[in-house]
Amino acid sequence: MRWLLVKDLQILRRSPLLVALLIIYPITLALMIGFALSSPPGKPKVAFLTQVPKGQGRIRFGSQDINISNYAKDLFASIQPIIVHSQAQAVAAVTSGRALAALIVPADIPQQIQSLVTTGVGSPMVQLILNSKDPVERQFADQAIQTRLSDVEQAVSKQVLRVAVSDLQQVLSGGTIQFGGENFRLLGLRDSRRLLQRAITALPARSPLRPELNRVVAFATLAIEGLAFASPVLGSIGTPLTVDQTELAGRTTPAATYAVTIAVIFSLMLVTLVLAAGMLALEREEHAFARLVRGLVSPGALLAEKVVLAGGCAAAAAIVMTVGVSTFVPLQWSRFPLWVLALLLAGIAFGALGVAIGGLAREVRAASLLAFMLSLPIAFIALVPAVAVSGSLKSVLDAVAFAFPFKPALDAANNAFSGTAPAIGWPLVHLAGLAVAFGGLARVAVRRFA
Amino acid sequence: MPTTAPTRQATVAARAVTKRFGDRTALRDVSFEAYSGELLAIIGPNGAGKTTLLSILAGIQAPTGGEVSSPGRKVGWVPQQPAIYSKLSVAENLRLFARLEKLSDPDSAVERMLDHTDLHERANEEVGRLSAGNQQRVNVAIGLLCEPTALLLDEPSASLDPRQRERLWGFIGGLAGRGTTVVYSTHNVVEVERYADRVLVLADGELLFVGTPGELGRAVGGDPRDFEAAFVRFLDLCGH
Ligand SMILES: Nc1ncnc2c1ncn2[C@@H]1O[C@H](COP(=O)(O)OP(=O)(O)O)[C@@H](O)[C@H]1O
Numbered sequence: 161m162r163w164l165l166v167k168d169l170q171i172l173r174r175s176p177l178l179v180a181l182l183i184i185y186p187i188t189l190a191l192m193i194g195f196a197l198s199s200p201p202g203k204p205k206v207a208f209l210t211q212v213p214k215g216q217g218r219i220r221f222g223s224q225d226i227n228i229s230n231y232a233k234d235l236f237a238s239i240q241p242i243i244v245h246s247q248a249q250a251v252a253a254v255t256s257g258r259a260l261a262a263l264i265v266p267a268d269i270p271q272q273i274q275s276l277v278t279t280g281v282g283s284p285m286v287q288l289i290l291n292s293k294d295p296v297e298r299q300f301a302d303q304a305i306q307t308r309l310s311d312v313e314q315a316v317s318k319q320v321l322r323v324a325v326s327d328l329q330q331v332l333s334g335g336t337i338q339f340g341g342e343n344f345r346l347l348g349l350r351d352s353r354r355l356l357q358r359a360i361t362a363l364p365a366r367s368p369l370r371p372e373l374n375r376v377v378a379f380a381t382l383a384i385e386g387l388a389f390a391s392p393v394l395g396s397i398g399t400p401l402t403v404d405q406t407e408l409a410g411r412t413t414p415a416a417t418y419a420v421t422i423a424v425i426f427s428l429m430l431v432t433l434v435l436a437a438g439m440l441a442l443e444r445e446e447h448a449f450a451r452l453v454r455g456l457v458s459p460g461a462l463l464a465e466k467v468v469l470a471g472g473c474a475a476a477a478a479i480v481m482t483v484g485v486s487t488f489v490p491l492q493w494s495r496f497p498l499w500v501l502a503l504l505l506a507g508i509a510f511g512a513l514g515v516a517i518g519g520l521a522r523e524v525r526a527a528s529l530l531a532f533m534l535s536l537p538i539a540f541i542a543l544v545p546a547v548a549v550s551g552s553l554k555s556v557l558d559a560v561a562f563a564f565p566f567k568p569a570l571d572a573a574n575n576a577f578s579g580t581a582p583a584i585g586w587p588l589v590h591l592a593g594l595a596v597a598f599g600g601l602a603r604v605a606v607r608r609f610a
Numbered sequence: 611m612p613t614t615a616p617t618r619q620a621t622v623a624a625r626a627v628t629k630r631f632g633d634r635t636a637l638r639d640v641s642f643e644a645y646s647g648e649l650l651a652i653i654g655p656n657g658a659g660k661t662t663l664l665s666i667l668a669g670i671q672a673p674t675g676g677e678v679s680s681p682g683r684k685v686g687w688v689p690q691q692p693a694i695y696s697k698l699s700v701a702e703n704l705r706l707f708a709r710l711e712k713l714s715d716p717d718s719a720v721e722r723m724l725d726h727t728d729l730h731e732r733a734n735e736e737v738g739r740l741s742a743g744n745q746q747r748v749n750v751a752i753g754l755l756c757e758p759t760a761l762l763l764d765e766p767s768a769s770l771d772p773r774q775r776e777r778l779w780g781f782i783g784g785l786a787g788r789g790t791t792v793v794y795s796t797h798n799v800v801e802v803e804r805y806a807d808r809v810l811v812l813a814d815g816e817l818l819f820v821g822t823p824g825e826l827g828r829a830v831g832g833d834p835r836d837f838e839a840a841f842v843r844f845l846d847l848c849g850h
């Protein structure tokens with residue numbers, strides 16, 4: 161098998177046109193996807209509706225205040241706002257495609273924040289309406305808005321914390337506060353307790369006030385200890401702002417990573433199928449098959465060699481491609497061994513499908529053409545979104561997708577690249593099963609080969 | 611009918627071999643033997659079953675009925691179309707098959723074959739760029755790598771011009787001279803006359819004749835200078 165592999169690599173080295181095509185095609189595909197993801201067309205257009213009346217966007221925290229409209233200005237720096245004047249206009253802007261998303265700031269947001277800060281009760285909320293039609297652009301708009309909103313969140317919670325902690329310090333230790341333009345000295349709890357304790361010693365031993373005042377001192381001690389614990393509890397108001405997100409087209413995000421995975425797996429499939437089918441058919445076209453299986457190599461070993469050749473070469477190319485693409489899109493490098501495992505097993509499964517195609521087609525041209533022609537529908541069927549077709553058609557498509565390695569390869573790679581569900585175990589088992597099944601089909605097909 | 615001395619040990623033998631593909635019978639009850647150092651020709655029109663018979667002897671196909679005996683791995687096989695990789699050079703093809711044959715010293719086997727086939731100066735040329743005659747020589751050389759005691763060739767001269775044919779038969783005759791059993795198929799009657807010790811006539815899967823070319827000439831009758839015409843008449847007479 162080793163010498164057959166060497167031989168096939170020699171043949172590939174002398175077919176520069178084929179190899180160039182098989183390398184350039186996926187790289188072009190990956191670059192195109194990479195550029196599409198990394199340079200979206202300018203700032204995303206976002207419909208913006210504020211229901212807060214003019215001049216009422218201020219939230220007071222003790223002596224300081226936050227102006228919400230300052231944060232709106234920051235947000236507008238990273239999006240292209242389309243100012244709308246009603247909820248209906250906001251939704252219409254998104255559904256018509258004029259805007260990728262709509263952001264609605266309700267009228268009561270300053271009060272809600274104020275209330276949350278002062279009484280601990282309140283649910284400040286902004287509404288985000290997204291269109292799922294274009295997942296990549298959508299994700300882009302989503303990110304721009306989320307970053308700005310978390311800026312507001314952080315500013316609010318930091319301010320709240322600072323004010324609350326300093327108020328607390330004043331309650332505990334005393335200080336100066338401003339009120340009506342004048343400074344007042346504030347007596348803290350600790351000083352109050354000290355004054356009281358001193359007063360108690362000055363009282364006659366049998367004074368009826370003594371037990372009463374002692375109870376006040378005991379309460380002050382309890383309060384001082386209790387309030388000292390309160391500062392960290394205040395930190396739990398970390399995210400006072402809630403984003404109420406509405407999805408208009410209702411499908412969860414195929415994020416940038418998903419697009420990358422599709423590009424990688426599609427390239428892997430194409431290269432493996434063409435190589436495995438073509439190189440197997442070449443054995444027959446060169447009339448070498450009969451000579452080989454006459455005691456030199458078993459048909460099973462010959463098929464395995466083609467699977468290893470095609471799957472191995474294509475998986476190596478796919479790994480390089482993934483590493484390249486990871487400069488555009490963050491992938492989880494910590495899971496690198498799983499990348500290799502997923503791509504290798506996917507390569508083997510595609511390789512088995514490839515030799516089945518090669519065994520059935522029997523001629524190099526027919527085999528390559530068939531491999532090319534099958535690639536597109538196999539990928540397409542696996543990618544048809546559930547919402548796009550009726551229930552019964554979807555189950556037919558699911559069954560077809562189940563019979564080919566594209567879907568499990570996609571799931572396995574998706575999990576390997578970014579740790580998303582489904583877990584990697586079942587897709588890998590599925591790939592192994594398909595490899596065995598198509599290997600068996602190829603074994604039957606080459607019976608007619610000699 | 612066989613004229614060979616019964617004392618000799620057959621290297622290749624077929625006993626009542628039958629081969630059916632579905633309801634088509636490609637070979638019907640074919641029996642013969644071939645001996646060491648003998649040049650045995652199988653002649654017959656297209657579709658007679660020559661390739662089928664040779665590939666059963668080579669172990670590529672199994673007979674439907676009957677049995678064959680041959681020296682196993684020591685049978686060299688030279689298929690009709692050169693079974694070689696056109697993108698590899700002559701030496702690379704030879705080395706690949708020498709390694710697959712698990713020869714103890716592949717490199718010296720390659721050298722030996724390049725000597726045999728006189729292809730030394732073409733050793734590093736891609737096989738796809740060689741003439742049909744040279745390709746056929748590489749094809750034969752690969753069949754000889756395992757130093758076979760019996761060599762089976764399927765229409766080895768079909769794609770060659772007269773000079774290439776001449777050289778090929780010179781080479782094969784040399785092998786037989788050194789004791790190799792050579793069984794080959796052809797539909798060229800003249801070739802049988804010149805390069806065969808014995809001849810089998812096969813038509814529609816039936817063995818019509820086994821004997822020397824001279825005996826075939828007498829059986830066929832007619833003008834000995836026009837063996838081909840006589841042979842066609844012989845086939846007609848036999849109902850084919
Ligand atoms: N694999 C096969 N399947 C079906 N029929 C076959 C097969 N191989 C050969 N035949 C048939 O068997 C007969 C003999 O074929 P073959 O041995 O190739 O003849 P020859 O080599 O003498 O021209 C032909 O009729 C051919 O069609």
Ligand SMILES: [Mg+2]
Nearest residue numbers: 660661662690
């Ligand atoms: Mg033939």
